[in-house]
Amino acid sequence: MPHATDALGQLRVRSRMIFRAVDWTLPIWIGAALFLVFLMILPLGWIFATSLWGEQGWTLDAYVRVFTEAALLKALRNTILISFWVGVLAVVVGSLLAWLVTRTDLPAKKAIRALVMASFVTPPFLGAFAWTLLAGPNAGLLNRLYRSATGAEGALLNIFTMEGLIFVMVLYSFPYVFSMVANIFELITSDLEDAANILGAGRLRTMLTITLPLAAPALLGGFILAFLHSLSLFGVPAILGLPAGLHTITTQIWALFQYPPRPDLAAAFSVPLLLATMLLLALQRRILGQRGYSTVGGKGGERRTVRLGIFRRPIFFLVLALLSLSVFLPYGILLKAALARAWALPLTWDNLTLGHFRFAFFQYGDTQGAILNTFKLGILTATAGTLIAALIAYITNRQLFRGARYLAFFALAPLVIPGIVLAVGLFFAYARPPLLLYGTIWILFVAYLTKEMPVGFAQAETTFKAIQIELEDASRIMGANRFMALKDVTAPLARSGLIATWCFIFIGVIRELSASILLFTPKSKVVSVVIFDLKEEGQIGVIAVLGILLLLVSFFLILAVHWVAGRDLLVSRE
């Protein structure tokens, strides 16, 4: 059928021409360029300029101070130490769990995946807050249980330590490793493992010599991801580290904005964070790009499940215990705090109250305003983000004009900017005239849109990749033009995928703290910031109420995505 192919080829050429005839190319490139200039180049440019500009002109003073002043150096050292251990432990926990879920006969795998997912969407600052109630050395619930059970005087756990900080960060970082490694394990066939078995290797040896090396790139990639995730966190170190006198880079940057502000130092301190992120992401890309094993790439072959035998049950309970640290225990104590007059006392009838709900939703102006702002921003960002991500993904996927694939760069570039660094840049760029966004929710909108663009793009790209281009072509042959084909064929097929994109961006927005903390004003407070502020007001019950609200909305959206698109945030994120 040479004619048909010919016709199709011509059609594609023509469709590109039509596309060009409307002259979309220019506006899209201009749009992408504006996006890059205003959301990234300008803020980052301001950071570099501020870090290099002193009272007497250009200088490296700020950098010298950052790398010589004891307090700042200590924050730097703390951060590297913390992130390193978070990376290592998250890899251990995440990959073991991934192996158990993908390659063994562990029971209730679906439930376990759901719990990993729940850990993933739990805002880390909320987890940290819950853990202060669980493992504060004296009043913490677990420590009190421990003392009454053993009669001991000391504390079993002290969450206000570097170890405590690492522990909580691991709980909310390991899902990143899990998803990456689980994806690989699902692709590794059992052929080599079988060979090793036949040659006499035991299960453990097979795992150590075959499975582990095959998964090594993913493990290293997962390490980098967890490392970067913990590097960018603000809420966890602020809640657990500051009380113990521990600063990290993010909390230090935040403190440098206190009056009298030191923007030069904040900027100079942001640069290492930015460079480290860029470097590690480039490294990660290289490592994962080298994945040339035929054993991993192929879809064929067989994946045998390892029988856990008599260990099946104990391991299952161990896994449950682990996930209870990130899910059941924190959620339980939040629920208790939300319903109790005094969170530390037993939940008896007298101690029960709905007062915190009443206060949060009906009485306190700040929480009401923040809830409104959060949902407004969630909807705005998710809608704008989905539209832009879908447009870019569609264009790159269909190669609508020359160099279209480079557009992806614009959508993925924000990955290299940690939230607080983005906020520092946006603050310098838009918190004074002539470009004044500070004081409104729009500066948060800009921050969220930039931050969520990579996630949105990845989701949208998956969506369009799954839609066969031939379907569009068929409708074009039947006489539809590009827009009709888009409307009648592609859009309905992409709908569920784009709804998923929307939901994931929304979830990302409502849990954001590290950028919001520098960009909010009384008029533009969001829930995460109010939670942070209320800690200082001792309003533990109200924090719990707001935290539960965030969690419920997130779970509802994830379920919605599951029903509508059958898609999992964890698996498709990377």
Added chain:
Amino acid sequence: MKRLSVLVLFILVRAALASAQEAALVEAGKREGKVVWYTSLALPSSTALAHLFMNRYQGIEVEVHRTGSGRVLQRVMQEVAAGIRNVDIIHTSDAGHFVLFKNKGLVMRYTPKGVEGFPASFKDKDDFYYGMRSTLSTIAYNPRAVAEREAPRSWKDLLDAKWRGKMASAHPSYSGVIATHVLALVNLYGWDYFRDLAKNRLHLVQSATAEIAGVVASGERAIAVNGAEYFFYKMLKEGNPLKIIYPKEGVPLVVSPTAIAKGAPHPSAAKLFTDFIFTREAQQMLADREGLYTGHPEVNYPQDKPKLKELRLLSTDASQLEERNAEIRKRFVEFFGA
């Protein structure tokens, strides 16, 4: 006789003029509809004061934005730099902030009604700001964790190594009460005191009100080495396990000023609210309900609170506070780590 009637007439006219002025202010305030208050007064106290005002002047909403003094300052300065005009009234517990505001021309000259009888320490000599309350910074402990005869009695008792890991402090970067407290004790003992105190590895919280009182009342730490006495008192009255110690060597007295921002978007409502804050009714409410001390000469205090004149008070100078604020923060962080 004639002279007397002239005098009476004069007084009557003045009263009539004053009430006409007030009526005009109320009218203008209602047109503006609201007043935005950045305040470091604890959340329950500031909302109570706002509600008292809103009941009296219906149609004028008080928008309360409560955070620590340091954050109020940061917010005001950031908004000034951005050219945002949002705040009407600024209230913090760091009198140094108001010296700064005054020098930078960020606050309005305004003398609230009824401040004539206030002590001089509550007044700015140039009429830019007035102290609306005063707070003591004291020690507090949890009687379930520390027996009464063991409890620390003086600032120096807190240096004892037996309290290592058992004490909490609020933060001078956040709280104006604590910034003032640190200066008062540095004046008394020098920085060595804080260097030694830091060896007892304190749990650091931000706020000198609900947060530090909560940490001690919940038993998370046994002793608060500083904190706003009015909030300790309030929580104690609510039945929480707390005891307050007023050290004999001296108790820092923190006078917290209030001022109207220059270019306030709701100037009339701001003046009305400022006048209201200094009325006997409002000041008495702060004393009764919130356990605060005030400069108002006719205010009575709860019987179970010590009289100010029974205590040795440590006063600090606003301009000294302004000069040394940066140093206070820097050294505190140096000793305590964050």
